[in-house]
Amino acid sequence: MLFRQSGIFHTNYANARSLFPLPADRWMIGLLLAFALTAPFTMSTLVLSTQLLPWLVWTAAVLGLNLILGWTGQFHFGYAAIMGIGAYTAVHGVRNGIPWEIAMVLGGVMAAVIGIVFAFAALRVKGLYLALSTLALQFVMDWVISHVPAISGGTQATLQAPDISLLGQAITSDTGLYYVALGWCLIVTVFMLNLRRTGLGRALIAVREKDFAAAVIGVHSLYYKLVAFATSSFIGGISGAILIFTFYRAATPEQFAVNVSIELLAMVIVGGLGSIIGSYFGAAFILLMPGLMNSLIGWLAQLLGISLGIETLAHIPHAVYGALIIIFLLVEPMGLGKMYTNLRNYLLVWPFGYARK
Template sequence: MIFRQAGIYHTSYAQAQKLYPLPADRWMVGALLALALAAPFTFSSLTLNTHLLPWLVWTAAVLGLNLVLGWAGQFHFGYAAIMGMGAYGAIHAARNGIPWEIAMILGGLVASVIGVVFAFAALRVKGLYLALSTLAMQFVMDWVIAHVPAISGGTQATLQAPELKLLGQAITSEAGLYYVALGWCVLVTIFMLNLRRTGLGRALVAVREKDYAAAVIGVHSFYYKLVAFATSSFIGGLSGALLVFTFYRAATPEQFAFNISIELLAMVIVGGLGSIIGSFFGAAFILLMPGFMNGLINGLAKIAGISLSVETLAHIPNAVYGALIIIFLLVEPMGLGKLYANVRNYLMVWPFGYVRK
């Protein structure tokens, strides 16, 4: 099969540490990148703007959340608030004449500072207490965003995002905005792929498994938890800003409310904790599946000649969608990323199944 390892010899540490040692993996990544680059020319404008572009930005945000949840093992129920502060920070910076690139970095830094400030208090506790602490952060930041006019303009206000300018050139085309989102998603993905091969990544995994055992071998758990929160918040803040600049084109408090934090958490869990490819799967499943299920059930009802009320059409897809999440997690509790890994591992030794025993 395509994942055969015959003839692949690791004769150096550099070769053994390659991201994709198997040729099949390299070909698949290359094909996916080529497809992503050709998307503006092969997909419709509707698909590009309403499906692919937001999926890429949300995937980058999920990767950031997976850093603190999957790698460091720390609960986070306030990630949407972090994204919101990054978005508002970048918008205000851009509206004050700061170049777009610097405004985005400032938005990420604002989110990172807020995440670290709350982490100092939250990381003194563990488990459910930590979850409640981050949940409190979400509620606090929701109130601040909605009730401080200097940030959002007020509860019912909509803050228009300035025109996106990259290196001084305005980007208004659909393809241009898509490529900006693609570039950010690829950048975050490369960072996460290399993170697990570094000392920082191994330290985060050690903290996740047993923080006191990590302390025994010299890993300062509190320091690495702060680093995880800061890095994750920076990625989330920048992703939130990019989501507003490329997709929403305006910011409102409702875009970063508590329910968004729950959706982000669901993307991580459904995709798989600590799984990079699972982050892509989880974001696609949570973001795109409801619309697909709505269209599918509506089409099946028309084919069967069944007349469904508007209320029924609004609730049946959600019920089926929720049932699919439960089924996926029952089949593989470690998420869609693990399902993909299971298939890949099976193809590596097929048809010699006895090798896995």
């Protein structure tokens, strides 16, 4: 089968620590990269700009939230506010003549500063108390963004995002915007893949498992929680800015409300805590599944000759979609990423079923 380990000899630490030691994994990554790079030439513009592009940006945001939730074990119900801070900072920066690349970094830095404010709640409380604290900060940031005209222009205002100018070249086409989103998603993915192999990644996991025990072995939980919140917020801030510049093309307070934070949390949980590939699966499931369910149920109703009212047709897909989430979590509480891992582990020993645990 594809995932055979024959011929792979762990004779040095470099090979043992490689990201993808199995040839099958490298082939799969290569094929996925080839598909991603050629998608503008093989997919329709509608699919590219309304499905693939937002999926990539939201995946980058989910990876950032997974850093604080999956790696460090800290609840965060205010991630949408962090993304909003980065988005508004970057938009104002570009509108005031700052180059787009620098404005992105400024958005990430401002989000990291706000993220450290969120972190101080994590230093005093845990569990549900931390969740409520971050939720309260989300509402505070919602109010600030909505009611400070210097930030959003007002409660009902819409702040238009200028065109992207990357390295002096204006990017206005759907293909160019897609590649911007793809590039950022790949940067975040590579960072997260390497993070778990570093001392920082192991320290974050130690804090997640038991911060008191981590302190005994010399891991300063205060420092690493601050680093985790700042890094996660930096990723979220830039992701929010790229979402505005490439997809929405305008910023409104509703785009970063508390319901968006809940959706991001659902993406992490459905995909799998601490799972990188699960972040891709979770973002795709939460983002794309409702539209697919609407189309599928409408097609089945037409095929079976069933007449469904507009209200019924609007509610049935959401009920089915919610039921699917419950089924997935009942079958595998660790999310879709764990399902993929289980399938991969099965193929590692197939057809020798007795070797399975």
